[in-house]
Amino acid sequence: MNQNVPPATIGDAWSRMAERVSGQHWPEAALYVVATPIGNLGDLGLRAWQALARADVIAAEDTRSSRSLLEAWGISTPLMAAHRHNEAAAAQDICQRLAQGQRVALVSDAGAPAVSDPGARVVRAVRAAGYAVIPVPGPSAVIAALMGSGVTSDENPAYAFAGFAPPKTAARQRWLRSWCALPAPVVLFESPHRLGACLADLLEVCGPARMLTIARELTKRFEQIATLPLSQAAEWLAADSHRAQGEFVLIVHAAEADAGAAAGPDDPATTALLDALLESLSVRDAARVAAKVTGQPRDALYALALARKESA
Numbered sequence: 001m002n003q004n005v006p007p008a009t010i011g012d013a014w015s016r017m018a019e020r021v022s023g024q025h026w027p028e029a030a031l032y033v034v035a036t037p038i039g040n041l042g043d044l045g046l047r048a049w050q051a052l053a054r055a056d057v058i059a060a061e062d063t064r065s066s067r068s069l070l071e072a073w074g075i076s077t078p079l080m081a082a083h084r085h086n087e088a089a090a091a092q093d094i095c096q097r098l099a100q101g102q103r104v105a106l107v108s109d110a111g112a113p114a115v116s117d118p119g120a121r122v123v124r125a126v127r128a129a130g131y132a133v134i135p136v137p138g139p140s141a142v143i144a145a146l147m148g149s150g151v152t153s154d155e156n157p158a159y160a161f162a163g164f165a166p167p168k169t170a171a172r173q174r175w176l177r178s179w180c181a182l183p184a185p186v187v188l189f190e191s192p193h194r195l196g197a198c199l200a201d202l203l204e205v206c207g208p209a210r211m212l213t214i215a216r217e218l219t220k221r222f223e224q225i226a227t228l229p230l231s232q233a234a235e236w237l238a239a240d241s242h243r244a245q246g247e248f249v250l251i252v253h254a255a256e257a258d259a260g261a262a263a264g265p266d267d268p269a270t271t272a273l274l275d276a277l278l279e280s281l282s283v284r285d286a287a288r289v290a291a292k293v294t295g296q297p298r299d300a301l302y303a304l305a306l307a308r309k310e311s312a
Helices: 007-022 046-054 063-072 087-099 120-128 141-149 169-180 192-206 230-238 268-278 283-294 298-311
Strands: 030-034 057-060 079-081 103-107 132-136 160-164 186-190 211-216 224-229 248-252
Touching (some): 007 046, 063 079, 087 120, 169 186, 169 192, 268 298
Antiparallel strands (some): 211 248
16 A cells, blocks of 8 residues: 655646646636535645635635635635525625626535535525526535445435434424435434434334434544444444534435335335425426336326325
8 A cells, every 4th residue: 555655746746737727617707606625624626726716705604614714725715704694695795796707606614505504595596697606516424424324326326315304303203204204315414412312203213223324523533434223323322422522414224125015106105205306396307206216107106296296
């Protein structure tokens, strides 16, 4: 194993790549939606670095948090606030800047803006005003957790991203019942102070045998990824006080298939999947995705989706 790469070699390669990226097309009057590190500052990509450096202003969810990242990377671009409490006003300001031909970068505290973070309203406003939106992909807690869990594969790549669970027990249990009925792994976020309650609700909803992956502090020094039955989750959490600290991604594995019963278009899991898909997709697209996930006939799923849509 090559553990001692000469610094000069790394520096030369970095300079060559930086020059290549610099020569790419950097449109003006465009919103650059930039994914930033979820913990490890070294995960900022070259293209993200240059997008932030070339921008006339960076719209940030938390300017203090973003300033630390910019200082670490030697970026002096000025910051403006764009968070959930001022997003409408920030969107208007950004559109005015774009009208002047400026480049604006949009970042959240960590990871991808507009994905369980503020930013979607800004993106919609910019697109509606006719300006370009350029996504600059990068670090993602969801993808990192999936990569470390082994819960998906090229043969079965489907998963559902649920975001943050509701804070109240009753609402959270209803929410979990809906999501965990899907015939695919479900990825969700949870805060440290609600983690214990969420694990208890998962045990109540899914039962002790359901498998769970707990990923904490992803990309950071004390990163942990543990996969265990829900019956052992509370014990795992209590075994070390440090395990209750940090940022958490939970992956509820798909339930084991019942060998004695074949799922049909009207089984609860299929219905729950269609209901979730219909929140953002057309009836046709929901049926197409559900057919790919479940292997059931698309025509039957289309009929069920249409019925669910009309009764909603």
